[in-house]
Amino acid sequence: MRLTRQGGALLLLLPALASAGCPFGFDGADSAQNLLAEPVARRAALDVEAVRSLDIDAVKDDLKKLFRNSQDFWPADFGHYGPLMVRLAWHCTGSYRLSDGRGGCDGARQRFDPERSWDDNTNLDKARSLLWPIKAKYGKALTWGDLIVLAGTTAIEDMGGPVLGVCLGRIDDADGTDSLPLGPSKEQEAVAPCETQGSCQSPLGSTTIGLIYVNPEGPHGEPDPVRSAPQVRDSFARMGMNDAETVALVGGGHAFGKAHGACPTGPGPAPKDQPLDPWPGTCGAGPMKGKGDNTFTSGFEGPWTTNPTQWDNEYFKLLVDHEWESYISPGGHNQWRPVRKANGEELDAASNPSVMMLTTDVSLTKDPGFLKWVKIYAENQTALDEAFSHAWYKLMTRDVGPHSRCLGSQVPPPQPFQAPLPPPLKPLPDYKKVARDIARALNAPSKALPADTVGGKPYYGALFVHLAFQCAANYRQTDYSGGCNGARIRLAPQKDWPLNRGADSILKVLTPVRAAYPTLSYADLIVLAGGVALEEAGADHIAFVGGRSDAPSDEAPLPFQPPREFDDKILEARDNMQVMGLTAREWVALAGRPRSPSQQKRLGYSGSWTADPSVLDNSYFKVLLGHQWEAASSDAGQDEFRAAGADGVWMTPRDLAIRSDPEMMAIAQEFAADAKAFHASFVAAWSRLMAADRFDLDLPAVKG
Template identity: 40%
Template sequence: MDGNDLKMSGKCPVMHGSNTEMGKDVMEWWPNALNLDILHQHDTKTNPLGKDFNYREEVKKLDFEALKNDLRALINDSQDWWPGDWGSYIGMMGRVSWHTAGSYRNTDGRGGGNTGNQRFAPLNSWPDNVNTDKGRRLLWPIKKKYGNKISWADLLMLAGTIAYEQAGLPVYGFAFGREDIWHPEKDIYWGEEKEWLAPSDTRYGDVKDAHTLENPLAAVQMGLIYVNPEGVNGKPDPLATAQHMRETFARMGMNDEETVALTAGGHTVGKCHGNGDVDDLSPDPETAGPEFQGLGWMNTKGRGIGRDTMVSGLEGAWTTNPTKWDNGFFEMLFNHEWELRKSPAGAWQWEPVEIAEADKPADVEDPSIRHNPMMTDADMALKMDPIYREISLRFKEDFDAFTDAFARAWFKLTHRDMGPKSVFLGPDVPEEDLIWQDPIPEGTTDYDIGALKRKIAASGLSISEMVSTAWDSARTFRGSDRRGGANGARIRLAPQKDWVGNEPERLAKVLSVLEPLAAEAGASVADTIVLAGNVGVELSAKAAGFDVEVPFAPGRGDATQEMTDVEGFEVLEPIHDGYRNWVKKDYVVSTEELMLDRTQLMGLTAPEMTVLVGGMRVMGTNYGEAKHGVFTRREGALTTDFFTTLTDMGYKWLPKENGLYDIVDRKTGETSYTATRVDLVFGSNSILRAYSEVYAQDDNAEKFVNDFVAAWVKVMNADRFDLS
């Protein structure tokens, strides 16, 4: 086809947004196929800074005080294109940080501010994040100035912290060290709704019972950070809202006192914006045309700035002095009676029945004009819910207690997803060890590793017992918020020692052997558990004909029960483990999808997942010693038998009940093995089969062992941030 043919056909020779000739991607054509995209998140090919860039080293070169001074200047330098309320960006920057950090949920550790993800869809275009794009654009000159020495993730968190400092809050502290991502986290599950702000009912078993909120979600509606400011499904009812607040904030790891402090402290500064018509706004940033240059929600008919700004639809400030850190929120809330009214934009809000002119906040542009304050349904919940009310009244009478509670809760909000204190950088890292940071004492390296390995090997523990215990200890790690992992040996403490998935009886037996060996050698139990797993892998490789030494880095410490937030760790309990072929009960989500989710949280790739599953099966590490997927006659040896059996057309695969399958010899008709869906997906999924075929090749037995060892070490060291 030549140029004239193209011109005559009227068709563009360039593919339009698809990887198939017919205009749809693979998942559109086959929606029930196993989507491995979640394992390809944050591919290094998308990082423009290159694989050798080390942000943790770059940020150490930063002039921290100069950066903070520039932020202080920005906060007090109102720009004509987007003027600050009362000439200040205190409220704006507080909201930018809040809404960046506020997407965190402790159910799976995803969301939050540790990656700068608010720059990308869907978060940059969530209805609740209206005009945070303006805040990020205001910060651009500072990002431009300091370049690679400050990540967007750190800058977005620091901006709100400095804003509160400028308002008068004694800041508890701040840590640098968040690294930016470079494309959307499109595979995070934010809910099944197909429209913004769809009624909450779809994500609750019963919307009247907040505890029935679907896991792993935390926000009450698609596109919101927390709760609907107008009430559940937009219907004002402070007591109903209180129930949803309690559940939503709990899923962020916050208790009642922290919830009250954050709500009141967040509304001590700034205001809501609803003095306009939502229909006059341009589309969100992801939808807006190129002329908007990445900005959304611009007013297309009126001023759309200053007193005429449109954001949430609610209109007004909460306090008399909205740029000052004071106790004005509680005084305003409890010193007045409130009634429901509609904002200029038509949103439900609470306004005082009667208020003195002097107590009203000033207009954002003209200080001679005063407007009614307002409260959201969540604010009224602090007054009407008995538990919240008691805490609120205590804070009202004790401003210092409120200040301390908010400063600490703000620090937790903006640092919750960073991980342990050991990764915190900068001059303002607090000295105090906080229990939500999962503190771990420093471990020792001064012991004879070889001697300890020999004693473990002679201990009588089986390969399966050693490998399974080490795996169970390490598998809790999730890269989303850097929690869990083998360091600390919390598998021997409550609640982990009692988790069903850890097989408490088997675990107790193994620990009873390893703990005395650790004490005798002067090693930590954490190191000894991992070392035992390594010994098991080495023995298994030797049984397959390969002498390998699994790399080991000593230095893990042992946490104590007092250092362990039992309730906080409950969210890490595994309810499935495809690597050990176990699921606690039947779920709506398939077992193979559950495995992908766990794999992504552990930071593993699809090839690493494949080699680990194949190796774990032949070593006999299935939960409860089940034989599903153990496609070998040499159980305990690190062979490629899982893959050679899976790809052998001498077998046929027959479904049974409860998601199980028989692997039947075609010649004899006898059942040779049994399998689960997780086992067979490595032969049925085209991508995973391609990996399986690599390891089934006759020339790749040694490669398989080496690849297994590399992936194993990655899991064992995932939480060793001192090695990064």
């Protein structure tokens, strides 16, 4: 075992979920094959040093000048591009969803289809064009993702709003592949179908594909604010926002700017249909056709407040101080205007604020949970400042991962949504000694859990491998969350995931080892135990980087969800791979890890593919490819496969998916024929998986 505290380890992983009992169908193999692309080669490495040395204040100064420099090709409303930039940043980040960590502004895929052509992103191509000179000026020190977030945040600041700071470090993608599951696309239909457009459910982030969250006009275009409120709550919750945050964001955002719907003829074709001149605008005539006062973006028309380039809580005051009625906008959509004061006073020309609201805005007054916050923010500007600045930072930063991934000189302290971990206890233990103790525990009988039996002796190695794998395998490359650091496999909700059944008992087998080292974290113990077991089983040089810490047991449960399961196991493998950032080669290599027969039974299967899990070699692939497999159901009701003509040899549907997907099968064949290739790929994939979440180490391979 090579032990090192610095460097050495690298990036990602795979999951070994228990397959749900389900009528899976390999019939879908053809359609699923390659449907979801591997997460490789579409992102240039981030130049971390360049980002660190960026003069953020200089960029902000340039942005502030740009905001006030109205251009003829897209004149600034009220002489200030700030509101447009706030909308740009919100629509870039607002595609994020908790369900699988997809979406968000990391990658800046709003520049590509499908996102760039979403109805909700109409005319945001103009905002990006305005920003291009700044992107060109700062080059690789300022990625598109960071620039968009910085533009929105600086705009708020420039219009008098409160900001916490800015976290840089987003990595630009080279295309929109990773947004295909957001839709509309055949990938999205496969992994996240929406039965009724307008009522789409999680894992999709919005109720309507092509919108950021929810239909502004009301459910299915009905101006019904009562029914709109639950949709607003549901769609913001899918991004991890509570009522206080949702109300602060909607009303804080709409303190700025206006909606655009000058006439009923629409914005014209989207970029996917007319790339050279997208959304040319169809209202008006002459040189100002389609822009300025003739702009059509959403089809709603008008500002929310009387001073739309100035931060304040007027939005909330207007909402509570007036009664509102719906009417049809010049763009042909239902929207709302004040009809009289809430106290019954009629409005005249002087007292009518000449503002509008969307059905979703009015919905905030029709739901007691929302109305409470509307009233608080209407009465208390400071409360709004506090809530909005935190919620905006969370909105902008939610998909960037832990605080340690944030770069730049204006990063605020760790926030709760970043799930900060305590620092590791010091001094770090002598990991060589810990490794020796773990090696002794491999064959020592434990009352905590019956061991596998190898050569008549107890053997815990495959169980330790299983524990380490499960602990690390919830890592999501999509939002850099999860992983074994924190050892949250001990805590709810992860300890209760079916695929983690029995993990707590395996940990108990290791507890006596931990007791001897007061500063040894569970997270380090789990990862080191997996590595020791693998080296004892024959793996070379499993790199270990100590210094993980444990999340406190009273930590508020994180809203992470287990990797998704599908009836079609090939689709499941490809979806999980993409979320975790694994290549097919890594996925297949990791499937060849020793698997404990007793643990397989604990997970509900009849057994494992091997009776001897003490050896790491390419046997798994020989067994997988060397038998005919018969579908069966275990006594516990798990779908599984039994080797025809061989007793006690079992594979899971996820194993058989490797044999049924031509690309994964080709890799399995290579490993079956070449033990060295398997070894090398396995060790690399395992090391990468175990270090995937070690952003605290500042390894370029991890950061980038």
